[in-house]
Amino acid sequence: MAEGTAAGGAPLPTGPLRVASGSAGLDAISGGGLPAGEVVLVTGTTGTGKTVLAAQFLAAGAALDEPGVFVTLEESPAKVRRFMSGFGWDIAGWEAAGVWAFLDASVGDEREVVVGEEVDLSALISRVTATIRRIGARRVVVDSITGVLSRLGDSRRVRAELQRLVRCLEGLDVTTVVTSESDCDHDAAPRYGVEQFVADNVVILRNTLDQDHRRRTIEALKLRGVAHLTGEYPFDILPGEGLAVASLTDLTLTHPSSTERATFGNSGVDELCDGGALKGSAILVSGPTGIGKSLLALEFAASVAGTEGRSLYLAFEESHEQVAGNGRAWGHDITALEAADRLRLQCQYPESAPLPAHLIRIQKAVTEFAPARVVVDSMSAIERSASRRVFQEFMLGLSAFLKERAITTLSRRRRPGCWEAPPPAATRRRRRCWTPSS
Numbered sequence: 001m002a003e004g005t006a007a008g009g010a011p012l013p014t015g016p017l018r019v020a021s022g023s024a025g026l027d028a029i030s031g032g033g034l035p036a037g038e039v040v041l042v043t044g045t046t047g048t049g050k051t052v053l054a055a056q057f058l059a060a061g062a063a064l065d066e067p068g069v070f071v072t073l074e075e076s077p078a079k080v081r082r083f084m085s086g087f088g089w090d091i092a093g094w095e096a097a098g099v100w101a102f103l104d105a106s107v108g109d110e111r112e113v114v115v116g117e118e119v120d121l122s123a124l125i126s127r128v129t130a131t132i133r134r135i136g137a138r139r140v141v142v143d144s145i146t147g148v149l150s151r152l153g154d155s156r157r158v159r160a161e162l163q164r165l166v167r168c169l170e171g172l173d174v175t176t177v178v179t180s181e182s183d184c185d186h187d188a189a190p191r192y193g194v195e196q197f198v199a200d201n202v203v204i205l206r207n208t209l210d211q212d213h214r215r216r217t218i219e220a221l222k223l224r225g226v227a228h229l230t231g232e233y234p235f236d237i238l239p240g241e242g243l244a245v246a247s248l249t250d251l252t253l254t255h256p257s258s259t260e261r262a263t264f265g266n267s268g269v270d271e272l273c274d275g276g277a278l279k280g281s282a283i284l285v286s287g288p289t290g291i292g293k294s295l296l297a298l299e300f301a302a303s304v305a306g307t308e309g310r311s312l313y314l315a316f317e318e319s320h321e322q323v324a325g326n327g328r329a330w331g332h333d334i335t336a337l338e339a340a341d342r343l344r345l346q347c348q349y350p351e352s353a354p355l356p357a358h359l360i361r362i363q364k365a366v367t368e369f370a371p372a373r374v375v376v377d378s379m380s381a382i383e384r385s386a387s388r389r390v391f392q393e394f395m396l397g398l399s400a401f402l403k404e405r406a407i408t409t410l411s412r413r414r415r416p417g418c419w420e421a422p423p424p425a426a427t428r429r430r431r432r433c434w435t436p437s438s
Contacts, residue, residue, distance in 0.1 A: 018226075019139070019175045022060030023053065025235060025245020026203075029220050031228045035201060037173050039166045040223075043180045044205030048216065049237050050179040051075075053205070054141040055084050055091075056242040057177050061139040062094040068139035069101050069131050071124075074147050077102035088240045103131045105148075121148065121161045125168050132172050140174045146181040162198045200224040206232065210387045214354065218245060234356035234393060246356040246397055247363060255403040256280060262373065262408045265303030266296065279372075280406035282399050284379075286415045293412040294377065295330060298323075300410045301375045302332040304342050309372025311337075312365060315347040316381040323347065323377075344369050350385035355394040358382075363401055374402055376411035383413075 018033030027033045034040050034057075042050050058068040072080055080102070081091050094100035105124055132140065142165075149158045169176045178199070202221040207214055217232035235245040261276035270276045277283050285293045301311040315323050323345055327334040337343035346365055350358065366374070376382075376398070383391050402409050 020060050020064075021053075022056035022058075023235075023243050023245060025233065025247065026053075026218065026220075026243070028247070029218070029229045029233060029245065030223055031226055034175060034177075035223060035226055036175050037170065038201055039169055039176045039178055039199050040201040040203060041178050041180055041199035042203045042205065043182050045182055045184065045207060048205035048207045049235075049243050050181075050205060051080070051083075051143050052087070052237055053203075053243045054143050054177045054179050055080070055089065056087070058100060058139055058141050059084075059087075059089045059091075059094075059242075062089075062097075062099045065099055066138040067099045067101070067135045068141070069103055069128070069135065069137045071103045071105060071128055071131075071140065071142045073105050073142065074144055076106055077104055086239055087242050098135060101131055101135050101137070103127060120152070120157075121165055124148065125165060128165075129168060129172065132174060137174055140169060140176040142176065142178040144179040144181060159198060166198055201226075210390060213386055213390065215387075215390055216354070216356065218243075234354075234359075234390070236354055236357035236360060238357065238360065244357075244360045246359045246393075247401055255400075256406045258406065263303050264296065264410075265299030265301075269296065277408055277410075279408050280403060281408060282403065283408070283410045285410060285412045288415055293414075294326065297375045297377050297410055297412050298327050298330065298332055298334075300373065301343060302327065302334065302337060304372065305337060307372070310341070310369060311343045311373050311375065312369055312371040313343060313345045313375045313377065314362060315345060315377050316350045317378055318347065320345050320347050344371070350382045355382065355386045355390050359394050359397050362398060366402070366405065366407070371407060373408045373410070376409065379411050379413040 017036040018027075018030070019036045020033050021027055021030070042053055044050050055070070058070055061068045070077075070080065084091060091100055095102070105127065128140070128142075131137070145162070145165075149162065152158050152161055182204075201223045204219045204221050206217045206219070208217070209215075216235050216237075218235050219232045220228045220230070233245050235243055238244050258279040260279045261270075261274070262279045263270050263276045264273070285296055287293055297313075301313045304311045313323065318326075324334040334343065334345070338345065344365070346362075348358070353361075379395070382394065386394070399409070
């Protein structure tokens with residue numbers, strides 16, 4: 001038994017020891033990791049990342065010199081090695097070092113079942129047990145149990161044999177991830193409808209179609225005896241990492257507050273705002289096209305030239321050269337600020353990746369670069385690339401992440417519905433104005 005802490009520092013009640021899953025986001029959801037010595041069922045439809053998460057779990061153990069067994073029931077070990085090579089996991093090296101072992105019980109290998117009056121999992125259980133003992137495994141993956149269960153007949157046999165397998169694995173004191181297929185994302189119930197009742201711990205992966213956009217989410221449906229977060233959390237599968245969960249909120253709501261002011265880089269705007277923006281605040285600059293939103297964003301980012309801070313500029317509509325050229329036109333040497341490591345430009349169309357992937361990359365960039373201020377240019381471009389729900393999740397996650405770190409943020413957005421009918425000819429003149437709002 002051990003007492004841990006959830007993400008953000010919230011204390012957890014005493015509960016089972018935890019094992020790192022390999023995904024920091026899943027560890028945060030589960031309150032510190034997967035329950036040690038237990039079986040965790042990971043279920044989802046095709047393309048949700050079940051095998052990736054399972055391999056990521058073993059890879060995390062191998063990196064800690066914790067031996068693991070990958071029981072493959074559908075794909076050959078060679079195929080698993082090839083598919084997982086893009087994540088930077090040296091499976092062949094770990095096999096040579098004795099911290100990763102494959103047990104190939106894929107389709108076509110008839111040794112995994114005993115054929116008699118009834119089909120059962122006795123042979124598979126014996127082989128798994130022998131392999132675990134041979135390498136002293138602490139982690140086990142069974143991928144995927146669905147194919148074997150399909151050969152057992154009715155749900156009564158499926159439940160009985162699955163219980164035998166679970167009891168065996170728990171008796172060997174190994175932490176196990178078992179993957180299972182489901183037929184729909186709505187409730188993500190495993191195919192035979194009994195798997196989730198046999199396992200004490202169930203994690204659901206979804207890949208739903210949300211207004212022409214795919215949305216991957218992860219949910220800890222149940223983790224018995226473990227304090228964990230509930231509900232769905234967006235994630236993406238990233239090269240070199242695997243399954244990465246987007247952090248949506250600061251779980252403890254302990255954002256720092258400051259009375260210090262941060263300059264906008266424009267003395268007139270600073271004067272209107274009583275000396276500048278409060279440090280650590282989130283500022284929205286809104287208005288019609290041509291009002292000067294981009295110029296103010298550039299001035300805000302470039303104002304680090306006279307301070308000791310850094311700026312991260314997130315451009316979702318213009319290229320690096322366009323942003324730098326706009327800066328030169330107004331007397332800001334963006335290239336020099338980059339060379340001095342005072343400013344970083346990150347330019348990418350929002351449609352190039354799902355918004356959870358963008359959020360994860362931004363969080364990584366902020367953690368690595370440690371800026372004092374961030375510019376989001378623009379929210380309008382981000383908003384057009386996803387459904388309203390996904391956009392709100394993105395902005396909530398980004399805002400909470402930056403506020404937790406006391407980073408001053410300026411976002412620009414074109415005001416919707418700004419093309420009203422023109423005024424009478426006698427008063428038809430352009431007039432720029434600034435209206436600070438709280």
